[in-house]
Amino acid sequence: MVCMDIPHPIPEPLVGLIAQRFRVIGDPMRIRLLDTLRNHPATVGELVDAVGGSQQNVSKHLGVLHQAGIVSRTKEGTAVRYAIADASVFALCELVCGGIRQQAKDLDAILQATGTGR
Numbered sequence: 001m002v003c004m005d006i007p008h009p010i011p012e013p014l015v016g017l018i019a020q021r022f023r024v025i026g027d028p029m030r031i032r033l034l035d036t037l038r039n040h041p042a043t044v045g046e047l048v049d050a051v052g053g054s055q056q057n058v059s060k061h062l063g064v065l066h067q068a069g070i071v072s073r074t075k076e077g078t079a080v081r082y083a084i085a086d087a088s089v090f091a092l093c094e095l096v097c098g099g100i101r102q103q104a105k106d107l108d109a110i111l112q113a114t115g116t117g118r
Contacts, residue, residue, distance in 0.1 A: 065082075
């Protein structure tokens with residue numbers, strides 16, 4: 001991991017905070033929720049419809065994301081609307097996706113070179 005503005009070695013308290021952030025966003029349901037909220041704010045009901053899962057499960061994951069400061073919530077009458085509060089998570093996702101794409105290309109090239117590819 002390369003963090004340009006962080007001293008090397010990374011101080012222990014910061015190591016813990018970084019690990020916690022990865023744990024918070026490292027859940028498939030939370031990634032789906034964030035991806036859905038990327039387009040526009042939504043209520044729990046709208047998110048349940050968009051990503052599947054139960055209302056209780058979606059609410060639990062939104063609570064974790066809210067506590068971590070990644071999403072915000074605004075009360076609208078009897079509903080609560082969630083929105084992205086920290087868009088930096090998308091930069092991280094883009095980096096990870098780029099790494100996965102490169103890994104897939106490298107693997108495909110190896111398979112093609114050995115004659116075991118498609």
